[in-house]
Every structure is written in C-alpha cells, then in structure tokens.
Amino acid sequence: MAEIVSLAEAVESAIHDGDTVAMEGFTHLIPHAAGHEVIRQRRRDLTLVRMTPDVIYDQMIGAGCARKLVFSWGGNPGVGSLHRFRDAVQHSWPCPLELEEHSHAGMANRYVAGASGLPFAVLRGYSGTSLVLHTPNIAEIACPFTGETLTAVAALRPDVTVIHAQRADRAGNVQFWGITGVQKEAVLAARRSVVTVEEIVDVLDPRPGAVVLPSWTVGYVALVPGGAHPSYALGYSSRDNDFYVAWDPISRDRGRFSQWLDEHVFRADEGQPDPALSGGGGAR
Amino acid sequence: MTAGYTADEMMAVTAARALSDGMTCFVGIGLPSEAANLAKATHAPGLVLIYESGTIGAKPGALPLSIGDGILAETADTVVSVPEIFNYWLQPGRIDVGFLGAAQIDKFANINTTVIGQDYADPKVRLPGAGGAPEIAASCRQVVVVVRQSLRAFVERVDFVTSVGFGDGPGCRERLGLTGAGPRKIITDLGVLEPDPLTFELTLTGVCPGVSVLDVQAVTGWDLSVSASLRELPPPAAAELAALRALRAATPVTEGAM
Numbered sequence: 001m002a003e004i005v006s007l008a009e010a011v012e013s014a015i016h017d018g019d020t021v022a023m024e025g026f027t028h029l030i031p032h033a034a035g036h037e038v039i040r041q042r043r044r045d046l047t048l049v050r051m052t053p054d055v056i057y058d059q060m061i062g063a064g065c066a067r068k069l070v071f072s073w074g075g076n077p078g079v080g081s082l083h084r085f086r087d088a089v090q091h092s093w094p095c096p097l098e099l100e101e102h103s104h105a106g107m108a109n110r111y112v113a114g115a116s117g118l119p120f121a122v123l124r125g126y127s128g129t130s131l132v133l134h135t136p137n138i139a140e141i142a143c144p145f146t147g148e149t150l151t152a153v154a155a156l157r158p159d160v161t162v163i164h165a166q167r168a169d170r171a172g173n174v175q176f177w178g179i180t181g182v183q184k185e186a187v188l189a190a191r192r193s194v195v196t197v198e199e200i201v202d203v204l205d206p207r208p209g210a211v212v213l214p215s216w217t218v219g220y221v222a223l224v225p226g227g228a229h230p231s232y233a234l235g236y237s238s239r240d241n242d243f244y245v246a247w248d249p250i251s252r253d254r255g256r257f258s259q260w261l262d263e264h265v266f267r268a269d270e271g272q273p274d275p276a277l278s279g280g281g282g283a284r
Numbered sequence: 285m286t287a288g289y290t291a292d293e294m295m296a297v298t299a300a301r302a303l304s305d306g307m308t309c310f311v312g313i314g315l316p317s318e319a320a321n322l323a324k325a326t327h328a329p330g331l332v333l334i335y336e337s338g339t340i341g342a343k344p345g346a347l348p349l350s351i352g353d354g355i356l357a358e359t360a361d362t363v364v365s366v367p368e369i370f371n372y373w374l375q376p377g378r379i380d381v382g383f384l385g386a387a388q389i390d391k392f393a394n395i396n397t398t399v400i401g402q403d404y405a406d407p408k409v410r411l412p413g414a415g416g417a418p419e420i421a422a423s424c425r426q427v428v429v430v431v432r433q434s435l436r437a438f439v440e441r442v443d444f445v446t447s448v449g450f451g452d453g454p455g456c457r458e459r460l461g462l463t464g465a466g467p468r469k470i471i472t473d474l475g476v477l478e479p480d481p482l483t484f485e486l487t488l489t490g491v492c493p494g495v496s497v498l499d500v501q502a503v504t505g506w507d508l509s510v511s512a513s514l515r516e517l518p519p520p521a522a523a524e525l526a527a528l529r530a531l532r533a534a535t536p537v538t539e540g541a542m
Contacts, residue, residue: 026337027337027353075413077350078348079349089407103417103419112367123371123375123419124375124422125375126418127422128460128462129445129446129447131414134404148461178354178357179352179357181352182366182367185367234358241349
C-alpha cells in the first residue's frame with residue numbers, strides 16, 4: 001500500500017545516491033517539484049532516465065545530480081536547446097555526463113518490457129541509424145516465425161520512478177488523465193515509486209481516459225499542488241510557456257543558473273512553490 | 285518585402301499545400317506543426333493531426349508551443365499512451381505522411397538531429413536527439429521535411445544519421461526493411477527538392493518566386509542537380525496568408541521561441 005508522506009520524506013526514503021531514477025511525464029504532468037527536492041537533498045551520481053529530459057533534467061544536470069542520462073530527446077520544447085545539458089556534454093560542467101541515447105519508440109518499448117517483466121522488447125526501429133553504433137542496449141533480432149530482422153531493446157528497470165498525477169485518494173490510489181505518456185509503464189517497471197499529486201480526495205470519481213494506479217502498485221504519495229510547474233496538470237493548471245522561453249537565457253549562463261538555483265530551489269520550501277514561479281494553479 | 289510576404293511564409297504555405305484533405309499526418313513541432321495547422325485551416329479541414337504525445341485528431345486552432353500542450357489533448361478525437369502511439373499507430377504504417385524538421389539533411393535525405401561534428405563522444409554541437417523521428421521516417425507511408433536552406437543544414441553527408449531517408453542510395457530502404465516510401469518532398473524557404481526517381485539524390489524541382497537556381501545551389505553543400513521539369517512555385521494566395529497570420533496571432537508565445 002502507498003504511504004502518504006511529505007515530498008521531502010518520499011525523496012529521502014525512495015531515492016539514494018547512485019540510483020537509476022526515471023522521472024516521467026510527456027510535456028504534461030512533469031514532476032518538477034520532486035526534481036527540485038532531489039536537488040535540495042543533494043543526491044549525486046544518479047542515472048537519470050527520461051524520454052524528454054527537458055527543463056527538469058536541465059536543472060538536475062546543472063545542479064550536479066547526474067552521472068549518466070538515458071533519453072531520447074533532450075531539448076527545451078518549442079524553444080531550443082538545453083544549455084545545462086549541452087554544457088555537461090560538451091564541457092563536463094559541473095561534472096561529466098555519460099549518455100545513452102534512444103528514439104522515443106525505443107524508450108517507450110523499454111519501459112513496456114520493464115513493466116511486463118520481460119528482458120527486452122521488439123520493434124521495427126533504429127534500422128540504418130547511427131544510434132545503433134553508439135547505444136549498446138539496441139540489437140538486431142530475427143523473428144523466430146518469419147525470419148524477419150527486427151530490433152530488440154533492453155528492458156528498463158529503474159530503481160525509482162517519479163511521476164506527478166492529478167489526484168490520489170486517502171488510500172493512495174492514484175488517478176491521472178489527459179496526455180498520460182509512459183507513466184503507467186514507468187511506475188510498473190520500477191522497484192520503487194514516488195507520486196506527487198495536485199489533490200488528495202475522499203473518492204476518485206471516474207474520469208474519461210484516466211489511468212488509475214492502485215495503491216498497492218505505488219510506493220509513496222505526496223501532496224504537492226502546482227508540483228508540475230512550469231509543465232501543467234490538465235484541469236488544474238496551464239502550461240507556463242513563458243517560463244520555458246525565460247529558461248533559455250537563465251540556462252545559457254553558469255552564473256545566472258547557479259543564482260537561479262539558489263533563489264528558487266535551495267531557498268524555496270518543499271510544497272510551497274516559489275510565488276515568482278507559480279503559474280496560478282488551483283482547480284478550474 | 286516587396287512581394288507582400290516573407291520567405292518563411294512562402295515556405296509554410298508550400299508545405300501546407302503538400303498535405304491533402306483527409307490525410308493522416310504525424311506532426312513534428314515547429315515549422316511542420318505550423319504548416320500542418322495551416323493546411324487544416326485552409327484547403328484540408330479533414331486533415332487528421334497526430335502528435336507523438338498520443339493526441340490523435342487534434343484541432344488546436346492556435347499553434348502549440350510543444351507536442352503536449354493541453355489544447356491538443358482537449359481537442360483530440362482520442363488520447364492514447366506514448367507506447368500505444370508508436371506501437372499501434374505509427375509502426376504498422378497506418379499514417380499517410382510524417383512531417384519532420386531537420387538540423388542537417390544530406391543529398392540522400394538522411395536527417396541529423398543528434399550531433400554536429402564527426403566525433404559523437406566530443407561533438408561540436410550537441411543537438412536534442414532523435415525523439416520520434418527515426419520511426420516516423422521509417423514507417424509513415426511518406427515523409428515531408430520542412431527546413432530552411434543553408435550550407436550548414438544541407439550537407440553532402442550528415443555527421444550522424446538520426447533518421448534514414450534513402451541511406452546510401454537506391455535499394456537501401458528495402459535492405460533495411462523500412463516500410464514507408466521515405467521523403468517525397470523537402471520544402472525550404474527557397475524552393476522544393478525531391479528525390480530523383482532513379483538515383484534517389486535530392487534534386488531541385490521548384491523554386492520560390494524571385495529565387496534563381498544559382499541562389500539555391502549557393503546554399504546547398506553538394507552539387508545540386510536541377511530537374512528537367514523545374515517550375516516556379518505559385519506564391520501564397522491572400523486567403524492562405526490571412527490564415528497563416530491569424531494562426532500566428534492566436535499563438536500565445538512567439539517572442540523568443542524557435
């Protein structure tokens with residue numbers, strides 16, 4: 001059964017130095033507040049896994065939490081590059097960053113294999129790309145029935161998966177809807193999990209298209225309203241597009257980034273998003 | 285500009301015209317998304333827009349900044365998970381056209397969005413990476429690429445093959461087992477390039493009004509062949525320009541983006 005705890009307690013219990021950590025949410029429901037808590041607790045040597053390591057991992061990489069990144073698209077969506085990510089890859093600042101690089105289809109299938117308890121997944125993908133030359137977790141495989149050559153990708157089994165959801169009930173059952181991404185697979189593939197939620201309610205009434213993770217599949221649930229900002233939670237907040245644009249100049253400069261981190265992460269209290277960053281929030 | 289429209293507007297209109305009503309279109313963010321939404325707002329109201337976030341049949345009405353903006357989910361016919369969009373929808377070849385951007389593209393229409401420079405471990409420029417593009421380029425029935433023409437972008441051979449166009453030439457897609465037909469049109473701010481039916485090398489088939497063949501060759505990094513049936517592309521119609529500008533005006537963030 002999921003334990004309902006504070007975000008700080010959840011991160012302290014679930015995430016340790018050297019862990020492989022997946023924080024998922026495909027543009028929608030990105031667990032930014034949890035990322036900030038990991039930075040505040042100064043976790044180190046993490047292998048960070050995420051299909052789209054956008055601003056959340058740019059911040060964690062810049063803060064020195066990561067040793068390795070497993071990913072398929074590392075940009076600031078609609079804006080451009082991730083400058084902390086680039087600085088780590090090109091100049092090893094603040095520390096070297098090892099890369100393991102995939103396509104979205106490959107990453108999605110790696111989570112599916114992990115959730116399914118299989119060692120690998122099969123897809124039509126990667127053929128003829130340079131990715132196969134640089135990524136050891138991709139291999140050719142012959143179909144045992146037709147002989148067709150297909151691609152196998154190794155299962156992802158994170159130590160911890162962290163997601164943000166709209167709601168949980170008091171028993172720790174979790175519900176999220178809208179763009180649900182790969183979060184269900186990522187939680188089921190992981191040994192431990194942390195879910196931050198906008199709201200804890202008495203009863204989870206059904207929602208069209210909602211994914212429900214029963215309490216017994218979840219490790220920790222923490223109430224963090226606005227915890228996806230600058231991403232959004234459908235029905236609760238809007239995507240703060242201005243923040244993504246504003247992030248570009250902040251992240252280009254090491255000094256400006258470090259100052260931002262001091263002001264908005266290290267000095268901000270957990271569960272109390274900095275008002276300067278909060279995009280309104282509250283159910284609508 | 286004396287023509288009454290910009291080169292970027294011309295490019296968006298030309299790209300939109302590559303899409304027909306009723307097609308299903310897997311849309312990349314940026315220039316492709318703008319053109320696809322323009323097509324839907326003008327001659328192709330029945331165009332089905334599919335974004336890799338799992339939103340099928342999205343009708344955003346304004347340009348989304350990301351492939352996962354709330355407006356895409358709220359207006360979609362259905363929203364599916366990310367494994368499902370790639371496995372059930374893209375992989376079996378259900379989707380007519382993949383609409384992609386590129387950082388680098390070569391004469392066989394291979395696309396690089398990963399690294400600039402020969403050394404992957406120590407790149408000159410680290411780019412965002414693959415995203416959904418490799419499988420979009422492999423599995424959509426055909427691919428259209430929208431990219432501004434420059435010597436930096438149009439190279440003899442890409443530094444890194446993120447998404448396969450025609451590999452090293454004739455027969456390559458078949459050898460690799462890629463099910464779609466590959467790139468049919470590369471639409472730029474200067475004209476249109478299409479693969480030669482025999483050599484699969486990209487060839488200039490259309491130029492924008494006021495643009496010469498030499499203008500295009502000067503910003504192409506290989507010896508660009510010109511099609512015998514080269515034509516001047518028709519300029520944007522007033523209705524197309526009005527629709528494009530209305531789309532841009534309805535878009536919340538443009539300052540600093542892209």
